[in-house]
Amino acid sequence: MANSRTRKVSEEIKKVVGELILAGIKDPRISKLSSVNHVEVTNDFRYVTLYISSFDPKHDVSLTIEGLNSAKGFIRKEIGKKIKLHYTPEPIFKPDHSVEHGMHINEILGTLDIKHDDDEDDEEDEA
Template sequence: MSMQRLNRISEELKKEISSIIMNELKDPRISAMCSIVSVETTPDLKYAKVYVSIYGSKEEKEITLKGLKNASGFIRKKLGDNMKIRYLPEIHFVLDESIEHGARIAEILNEIKNKEEGRQN
């Protein structure tokens, strides 16, 4: 399968899964501050890793991730209703902490910059 087609399918999965989580899931464990960062699909379309960013405490992240994993069957069924592809991948949710990591690095860089400005004055 061409990489271009695989990327298009991954992006479509990302949009559809985001829509299902926001509009159709009624699980109270799933935080409102949950977003899909990216989707990686295997070339044979059997598996899809869905990277999820969740804003909140570590406990909230774990609870939301557990809720998403439990709802993966429902999400897959809804994907089957919404998308017309031959093989619908099995969904695996993975916590993506790159946004928090980037924010932490920016915070450290700002602290260093402020210390440097303080030394020059």
């Protein structure tokens, strides 16, 4: 389990990169509907893995990752300005498909609920 300092640094990095996605980076490949869902910082604070998702159904998250990778130096510099650490961590961007996965599971559960409601109606009719 991550210690308290690692958790705090992760949350601060998440906040900084989230703000940069919204207002700081002017790359057209980066969707403004993208967000940082999860952040993992190594124990020595040398690397940070940021899991990115896009809420725009017309936009491919791989384009956003491409844009963020091209702005990696700028992002690292901004993290260093906002968070005082001995080493500024090197950002690593990965797509996060947990939102799409959750929506898919929700759709499946929705179909199960419909079938379950129909079964209850049949039982009430028989009684």
